[in-house]
Amino acid sequence: MEHYIMNLTLKVWKQKNPASNGKFETYQVKNISSEMSLLEMFDVLNEQLISEGNDPIAFDHDCREGICGACSMYVNGRPHGPWHGTTTCQLHMRAFKDGDTIVVEPWRANAFPVIKDLVVDRTAFDRIIQAGGYISVNTGNAVDGNTIPIEKEKADKAFAAAACIGCGACVAACKNSSALLFVAAKVSHLALLPQGDPERRTRVLSMVAQMDKEGFGSCTFTQACEAVCPKEISVTNISRLNAEYIAGGLGSDKDYGHQ
């Protein structure tokens, strides 16, 4: 692999706090190696800003290996940038060329308010999980793992749905700011497994009701979410959620408050 060095222009969203108005700031960065990740390029820029006596740019990041789901940059009009199936932290600078301008914004959704610069509040996702994204089993009750055989195909599908990292790119990509792919991934993960069966009807209704309460929009199935999902969670999970939701609604006499 040939490596190269580039100079770039960055337009980055700066916003002091939730209450203030943000705006784009323009920065120049020099001598960026194609071997760096995008976040390492931001490290270089931040070091430069600090040495000039300016405030660095705030952004969420942690594992830097595409699994924790913390990083969340909207790069050149796309959550996590141009590479398919990739988080921001795994996006490497060889995706760009010398002289490029890169525009970076935070996730934009009413349910994800900006905290500072590129950092947003995604606790709405935790509250959706609290609404039912689990199997109610206390510690110490379990039977031997191999007493519950699970078809490999189902286990694989459950795993593929469980691979969601909760980053929120699906919401950021959606014109309605719907969180349905996130919710569908969790509903599918648990509905596909026999252990999740006892609660599957109430789970889907409660989680969708909480999603609505948090202010996420409705799904109109544009599939933009799947296109940007770094873990390539399939929209077939949304179809499964819809089926679960209908079955859940038919089988329940409770009012879950979903409009």
Add this chain to the structure above:
Amino acid sequence: MLDSKIPAGPLEKKWTDYKGHCKLVNPANKRKLEIIVVGTGLAGASAAAALAEQGYKVKAFCFQDSPRRAHSIAAQGGINAAKNYQNDGDSVFRLFYDTIKGGDYRAREGNVHRLAEVSANIIDQCVAQGVPFAREYGGLLNNRSFGGTQVKRTFYAAGQTGQQLLIGAYQALERQVALGNVTMYSRHEMLDVVIVDGKARGIIARDLISGKLERYFGHAVLLCSGGYGNVFYLSTNAMGSNVTAAWKAHKRGAYFANPCFTQIHPTCIPVTGDHQSKLTLMSESLRNDGRIWVPKKKDETRRPNEIPEEERDYYLERRYPAFGNLVPRDVASRAAKERCDAGDGVGTTKQAVYLDFRHNLINKYGRTEASKQGIVEPDETTLVALGKEVVKEEYGNLFDMYEKITGENPYEIPMRIYPAVHYTMGGLWVDYELMTNIPGLYSLGEANFSDHGANRLGASALMQGLADGYFVLPYTIGNYLSDEIATKPIPTTHEAFTTTENAVNERINKLMGIRGKQSVESFHKRLGKIMWERCGMARNAQGLEQAIREIRDLKDEFWRDVRIPGSIDELNAELDKAGRVADFIELGELMCIDALHRKESCGGHFREEHQTPEGEALRRDDEFMYVAAWALKGEHDWELNKEELKYELVKPSQRSYK
């Protein structure tokens, strides 16, 4: 000598006897008792969930924006359990024995046996939670092998086992949040322990968004804050992983045990340049199917696939025929360093070796698939294509990650790998009940020192974190809290809270007031360089003495010249990092002091002065068969306390993987 409170009786009965006799807290009293849990990785999330299920009132803290992002999530290869599902000779004893031997006879027998005993419960619990482990076509759970063992006891979910286990624990935790039994404080960092009348009674935490200091009371405090590998700057840890919670406890009197025991993982993506912010692990499970080699010829210029079989040195298979590519991590790392130091390394920096899947792609997976599909006499291209599909299912995410980082396709070209800092066996000293020497202050998971001795075996970190949280602490904490049922919650206006908060506040203001010239990052990088060069894969007295001097100078310079932009009362990542780096600098000094004092080689601690003629680690059991638990006495001043290690069942010998 320190008392580890290991119960009397035969090893295999200790835990059962303990559980049968420890004191209990009745359900009504549990509701009156409050427990603080710092950190929400596997240990913290599982403990918080399990304790809340029992009725305790739990407050859980994490510095990330959600408990689901704790660094346990990045664990790849798997979790061990003595299930013997493969009928290949596994047992509780064998898992216990492998772990003790793998740890080079520097772990406690009592703890390790308990760990092996509860390992099977962990798998059952996780399956019940819906963790989607890999399965066979018959629907039963699948296993793979890891280093330092000769059985297949590792349960896994592709290369994302940590993620799946953490999500299981996170979901259990969120369920308790929904039920009102856990109050969750995310984006909060613990900055001190509050001690009242000699007992841990609370913490001072900083809200990382507003910058405000907050006081929290608990009848007990659990530190589940992970390891300190980021003292090396470059490691496989997440950027935020830090020692601060554990270090604050140390500064309040908790002993720090075996700080020099660091795990350097053999298979990581090599460093490419100064810009590098972290290193990425390629799971040990890849050594199931990948063969490690270097070219035999010096200054080899051919591409790896052009080098014929007889001109390759499969040095692990050559040196350790019994375990081959699956020797423990410390052994594999040193062997890679030895080859690179000898000038046989590959790639532009010559600091890398090949991890090659072609052989098994073709012979192991390709041929099986061809046979299944009835393809007679398949050619090599067909075998490679068939093998790829299977490998993709086993490790697809790891191969993708490698390609994203390096731009090379590991299905076609061997991976280039080199050792990197990965895990820290040392940590807060705890007794059998996981309590530090401060009453009411516990430590779980990687943050404590207890189970891995001088080297941790692969797939055992997840096992230990969940064992501590789900199955050990919920029993042992009752033994302490049963005497606390009459203790009323202490108001956070108590003098101890005020003075502790003032001390935290003073330090933050001091940091902000320095207004020097050099960034926090630049100090962290310099510390990391000292640690890697002098306290890394190989250590010697002269280097360690020099490192101690350099770190002391670095500390002075840091407190004189660090530049922290922004202000206290806002989200300020540089301020957060400055506090953590300041703690890492102090820890670095202690690690070097510990490494200097331990004049032997064991596990990940390799003193060049103490090796066998073949270059293997040479232990000195007569002098160093103990846990070194350090007490802080003043600046640059520590006192050594020893806990003698007694082996009742296993007879320590020189580890052999030949």
